[in-house]
Amino acid sequence: MSLKVPNGNPEIQSLKSRLDKVIVSSTNSEDAYIKQTVKLAIESASNLNYGVGAILVDKGGDVVSRGQNQVFYPYFQSGLHAEMDALNQFEEKIRGERVDLKDYTIYTSLEPCPMCMSRILMAGVGFTVYAADDDLGGMVHIIEAYLKSKKELKKQGFDNIGVLPDVWEQFYIKQSFRKADCDLELQKLAIEAFLLNIQQIRSKRK
Numbered sequence: 001m002s003l004k005v006p007n008g009n010p011e012i013q014s015l016k017s018r019l020d021k022v023i024v025s026s027t028n029s030e031d032a033y034i035k036q037t038v039k040l041a042i043e044s045a046s047n048l049n050y051g052v053g054a055i056l057v058d059k060g061g062d063v064v065s066r067g068q069n070q071v072f073y074p075y076f077q078s079g080l081h082a083e084m085d086a087l088n089q090f091e092e093k094i095r096g097e098r099v100d101l102k103d104y105t106i107y108t109s110l111e112p113c114p115m116c117m118s119r120i121l122m123a124g125v126g127f128t129v130y131a132a133d134d135d136l137g138g139m140v141h142i143i144e145a146y147l148k149s150k151k152e153l154k155k156q157g158f159d160n161i162g163v164l165p166d167v168w169e170q171f172y173i174k175q176s177f178r179k180a181d182c183d184l185e186l187q188k189l190a191i192e193a194f195l196l197n198i199q200q201i202r203s204k205r206k
């Protein structure tokens with residue numbers, strides 16, 4: 001598949017200038033980190049990838065790695081979602097060293113998909129915070145809905161029902177996944193960056 005990167009795409013320019021106008025506020029505690037993820041999301045969209053960005057932040061609040069979706073460009077890599085990229089880069093950087101990630105946070109512009117959530121659970125990242133919900137492809141809202149109804153389901157005799165295998169569910173409960181405390185415009189930009197190339201990508205997949 002070859003997707004051509006348009007020069008000076010006006011939609012990308014518009015997202016960039018809107019992002020520049022977002023003032024990091026003290027009322028939304030996570031604006032600064034989410035703004036960085038949205039910047040990466042726009043960058044990935046400008047390369048005709050799915051527009052998603054992620055950063056990994058350590059206990060002290062320092063950004064230790066950055067990732068962006070690179071599924072299509074520079075060449076097809078099915079697993080290279082933003083969160084995967086951020087974790088790959090971090091693991092490459094600390095090669096050989098065992099780092100406990102329980103006090104680390106991965107910020108991402110979009111609710112993680114099942115693949116990225118699984119990776120985050122396996123990596124042991126303590127906190128996952130995302131700007132925008134992904135009602136169609138996100139995994140967090142599905143697990144949350146299941147966990148809320150779990151007791152009721154058990155009462156009704158559905159003992160073996162689950163959305164994750166038991167061990168993974170235990171990982172999920174210990175780690176934390178939630179929406180960011182951030183400006184509404186950042187949430188909108190995160191969604192728009194993600195949706196920007198969807199139609200073009202889907203039409204090439206048929």
Ligand SMILES: [Zn+2]
Pocket residue numbers: 081082083112113114115116117
């Ligand atoms: Zn993903």
